[in-house]
Amino acid sequence: MSFLQTMSLVVCLVLFISVVTAVSVLRGETAILECEHKVPTRDSIIMITWKVRRLDNTHCYYSKAENKKFSNCSDRTEFNSTSLRIYNATVTDDGTYTCxxxxxxxxxxxxxxxxxxxxxSVTLLLNKLGVPECRAHGGNPAANMWWTxxxxxxxxxNTAMQPDRSWTVTSTxxxxxxxxxxxxxxxxxxxxxxxQNHSISIPPNKGDKYLLLSMIPLAFLVILIIIGFLLFWTMSPRFRTCLSKEIKNTTVTQQDNNDQNKEDVEPYACYTQRINTIYNSVSEI
Incomplete structure (x- = not known):
C-alpha cells in the first residue's frame, strides 16, 4: 500500500460528519432522540456516546463500547441502540443532546x-389601578404578546422565569x-x-382616572411643600420676637452683673482712701 493510500484511509477513519436538528415535545410525553446517521449493522459500531448539557448547566454522560456501559443520567432516560428516550419530559430536560x-x-x-x-394560561383583566393587564403564565418557551x-x-x-423554569409574560x-x-x-x-385573542371593555373616562392616579403622588408632594412653607412663614415672626427677647434679657443680665461687681468693689475703694488719709496725716506730724 502506497503512502497516499495509507493517508487517505486514515483521513476516512477520522472523518467527522456533523448534523444539527431540533426536537420539540409536550411536557409529560416521551422525547425520542435519534442519531440521524444509520450504520449498516450494529456490529460495525465501535463506540456510541451521548453527551447531555441542559439549560440549567447540569450534565450527564452515556457511553457504550463493546459490553461496557457508563451512565450518570436520570432514571427517566433510556438508551436503545442509537436512540435516546426521555420519559415524562419536563422543562428541566431542555438542552443540547450530542450523539x-x-x-x-x-x-x-x-x-x-x-x-x-x-x-x-392566558388571562386579561383590569389590575388594581384599573389598567388592562394581560398575562401568559407558566409557559415554555415564553409567549409572544401584543395589543390592538x-x-x-x-x-x-415584563418577562420572568418561575422556579420551575417556566415563563410568565405580563403586559399592561x-x-x-x-x-x-x-x-x-x-x-x-x-x-x-x-x-389567542382576549378583549376587555374600559369604562368611560378611564383615561382621566389613570391620569389622576398618576398625578396623586406629585400633588401630595406639592401640598406638603406648601404646608411646610406656610408653617415657616407663620412661625417666622414669633421666632424673631423670641430671639429679640432673648437678646434683651441677655443684655439686662450683663448690666446687673456689672452693677453687682461695682458694689462689691466700692467698700474696698473706701477702705483704701481712709488708709491713705491716715498715712498723710502722720507724715505731716
Missing part, C-alpha cells in the same frame, strides 16, 4: 436541541385617550394552533 457514533467508516456526530413545550386598540396607548411588558396597556372603550390582547405560542 457520537464511531464506526469503521468514520465518526458521526449528531447534535439535537430539545425543547419541552408547556402551554401557558382603538387608539395608541402606553405598553409595558395604559390608555392615554378618552375615546378608547375596548382593548384586545393577542398571545401566540408554539402550543397554540393560532394566536
Amino acid at each position: 457520537e457514533i464511531v464506526t469503521a467508516e468514520g465518526t458521526f456526530i449528531n447534535q439535537i436541541s430539545l425543547q419541552v413545550l408547556v402551554e401557558p 386598540a382603538e387608539a395608541v396607548g402606553s405598553i409595558s411588558t 396597556y395604559t390608555v392615554t385617550s378618552n375615546n378608547v372603550t375596548q382593548v384586545t390582547c393577542l398571545v401566540s405560542h408554539p402550543t397554540f394552533a393560532q394566536p
Whole structure:
C-alpha cells in the first residue's frame, strides 16, 4: 500500500460528519432522540456516546463500547441502540443532546436541541389601578404578546422565569385617550394552533382616572411643600420676637452683673482712701 493510500484511509477513519436538528415535545410525553446517521449493522459500531448539557448547566454522560456501559443520567432516560428516550419530559430536560457514533467508516456526530413545550394560561383583566393587564403564565418557551386598540396607548411588558423554569409574560396597556372603550390582547405560542385573542371593555373616562392616579403622588408632594412653607412663614415672626427677647434679657443680665461687681468693689475703694488719709496725716506730724 502506497503512502497516499495509507493517508487517505486514515483521513476516512477520522472523518467527522456533523448534523444539527431540533426536537420539540409536550411536557409529560416521551422525547425520542435519534442519531440521524444509520450504520449498516450494529456490529460495525465501535463506540456510541451521548453527551447531555441542559439549560440549567447540569450534565450527564452515556457511553457504550463493546459490553461496557457508563451512565450518570436520570432514571427517566433510556438508551436503545442509537436512540435516546426521555420519559415524562419536563422543562428541566431542555438542552443540547450530542450523539457520537464511531464506526469503521468514520465518526458521526449528531447534535439535537430539545425543547419541552408547556402551554401557558392566558388571562386579561383590569389590575388594581384599573389598567388592562394581560398575562401568559407558566409557559415554555415564553409567549409572544401584543395589543390592538382603538387608539395608541402606553405598553409595558415584563418577562420572568418561575422556579420551575417556566415563563410568565405580563403586559399592561395604559390608555392615554378618552375615546378608547375596548382593548384586545393577542398571545401566540408554539402550543397554540393560532394566536389567542382576549378583549376587555374600559369604562368611560378611564383615561382621566389613570391620569389622576398618576398625578396623586406629585400633588401630595406639592401640598406638603406648601404646608411646610406656610408653617415657616407663620412661625417666622414669633421666632424673631423670641430671639429679640432673648437678646434683651441677655443684655439686662450683663448690666446687673456689672452693677453687682461695682458694689462689691466700692467698700474696698473706701477702705483704701481712709488708709491713705491716715498715712498723710502722720507724715505731716
